[in-house]
Amino acid sequence: MPCKDLGNLPILLVDDEAQLLHSASLVLRSAGFAQVLTLDDSRAVLTLLANRPVGVIVLDLTMPHLSGKALLEQITAEYPEIPVIMMTATNDLQTAVLCMRSGASDYLLKPVEQSCLVAAVRRAVEGRVLRAEFLSLKDRLLTNSPHEPGGFADIVTQSPAMFAIFRYIEAIAASPQPVLITGETGAGKELIARALHRASGRPGDLVAVNVAGLDDTLFSDTLFGHAKGSFTGAERARDGLLASTGEGTLFLDEIGDLSIASQVKLLRLLQDGSFYPIGADRPRQSRARIVVATHCDVRRQVELGTFRKDLYFRLRTHHIQLPPLRERREDLPQLTLHFVEKAADSLGKPAPSVPPALFQWLHNYAFPGNIRELEGMAFDAVARSQGAVLSLQSFKEAIADQAPINADGDVMDGMTALSGNFPECLPTLKEAEESLIAEALQRAQGNQGVAAGLLGISRQALNKRLIRRDAENF
Template sequence: MTAKRILIVDNETRMRRILELSLRAMGHIVSEAGDGMAALSMVERQSVDLVLTDLRMPRMDGIALLAALREKGVDVPVIVMTAYGTIETAVAAMKLGAIDYIIRPFEMETVEMAVTRALAMQAVQRENSFLREEVSRGWKAFVGTSAAMQSLYELIRQVAPTRSNAFIVGDTGTGKELVARAIHEASGRTGLFVPINCAAIPAELLESELFGHVKGAFTGAMRDRIGKCELAGGGTIFLDEITEMPANLQVKLLRVLQEGSIERVGANETIPVDLRVVSATNRDLQQAVESGALRRDLYFRLNVVRIDVPKLRDRQGDIALLANHFLLKHASELGRATPRLGPHVLERLEAYEWPGNVRELENIMERAVVLCRGEEITLGQLPAELARESPNRSSSSVTLVDSAPIDGSLDLKAQVEGLECQLIKAALERSAGNKAAAARLLGVSERTLWYKLKAYRVES
């Protein structure tokens, strides 16, 4: 996670110091204030990403600080800390806009999780704000700030204004149609974006669907019909799962691309079309060509620019953003308050392999919203494959080849640490030094892995 500026507000010096050490260990930049008035002055002078404040303080307490921030229009997430006996005050703080509360006394792990969750929610809000600006320039809503997604955004920006055909490759559920729509909307083309799923339409009907037909062309053709290619004239046609298109239709599509015109089924005249084609498949593209599922000459016409959409497990840093985005979306649709991710839920989400990618994550978050009856998503509201411990280890776990004592001793602590160190080294070796991949193999967060590497002095 990128370092964020966090302001700690508490009149107890010792508590501020403890929180500061923990948050700095997480990689954040920390400022301190002894009461609400000092905090308000600091926020007015410098930008802050998160405020962590006690409720009971002299001069200006936490409630008054919240009210003052809102009055001045300072849009910063606030987490309040409160003693067990004053939960009602915490509820009042939430009504004033606090994003979360922590009951004292607390474990530092609780604070770290609350901070991570609040910053993830803030990132979603900022991302949505960014997307609203992008939509005005022709973008659709993407959620993700990982390096993989930044590369994808940049490629879309480069490809969109050109007339070049593009081929989108990615697993099911990664959002290939979203990428295609973004290319069209940022292209400046005035025509329609017309999607067609080549695998969802029977082969005998697909030709008419693509090119249209004239009355009487076949049984049931009671009137002339415009095809999708003609409808997309001046715009973009998106051919999803194009490797499922029959070979004879691939030949006709190639001719359309070469000549810039289409011929309706049963007609003798050609109709000129200004067409941009964006294609997609979830299959290995080279294998599809070699097996004959996609004609080689058509492949060269379509694959001017190849765009690979990353799997969800390759953009682990976006999981919190996406999960909170979908919680907000489906809670709004159901007319409910948006629940937050409970303890250990995000850890399980980040450890999961996500075979169904973003689509699977959205379905799981929708299910969680439907089942949630409180303010927090719990492990019990996740499917069994996520709720159980170490959900991804059955298929990709790291095992040791030698279970004998490491150094000959029976010191339990030493043996556990030695085994743990061996597992970490094995995971790093298997993942070619990729720490995100190694963390997934081990079923831990990247932060936990970094801590272990430092503790065991493992060179990475």
């Protein structure tokens, strides 16, 4: 059974006390569990399980006809995948230990507090879903490509790293748990979120919100809505985006910029699915799946105290780290051709052919703006193109405008990029020149025009140096 369906299976309450069944059923329904079944005769449980699936069973220990302990042993033997929570009025450690050894997932003491009952059932549901996800993940990761490649048609790639992400997405798509997508700006985080939503098969839409720059009031009003008269100008009630998402996916981009006050509200939503519209005194329930994205180092933000640790660990139940374009250079030709065709189509002109030398130029560029930067380059080049072959000039100008970036993301000039890379014994100028030329030719895959551009000299100047080198080595 798909993981998403496991989270929607009914909760079965079994107890010979009719009043307890009624009150516990109301508590669970008000907490967001839409389907709650009740039985006051333990002998009917196995018959029910044989005819319909159940998510979690809450079982009284002491009942007439068939005791809870005997029924627990039969359930765990025939339906080991169903978590069973035991309830009893007997405060006895030995009894609790025996129940847990017999396969119970939890043990509650009567009279059970409402919050304890809800928390125990929620833990059991989440545990069952996570176990199913783990088995699905093992199956998916043993293959080399996604099972449903059509769901990722919007993402242009031939990168093994991206295919691994696709397989992971398929494994977690049906989970109701939140997903954290991290990666540099322009790497395609929203595309990944949309692919995740498509793979989930959720009945609602994907609703995307960029939360960067939203203060707490605007964040609350945008997501949760407000009650009539809650503030000046609130002449009527307004549903927020969370309500309109329904059972779909709510995608919150730039989550690293969220204020601490808003983080608290998001944490409450993730913990129990509840939220308060502004001005409302009663919570509402949501069944939307939450997916968030950020370019920030959230772990570092946690260490600095600007991001809540409990929210961070709640969000990263499932985590997708998207690689930057410089770590998937094998995608450069395919992406470039895709963007050139896309640009030509949007401009209403024939797509120019792309010279192979362009790929060699792009291969030696770090792309600090990632895929978004490559797309901008392609659109500019196509817009300026006057012939049947795409000119390299606009690409060269765009690359020349960008200084090198070091591993820490700091901008460097050419000399700074070289500093610290010299051996203890300095090479001669002739040796350094030969080494630079050899490296440039290797990066340009033997194309002298591209190699000359990397060295900042003309092709003729490079050719003279190569002729001189060959003559000296003759």
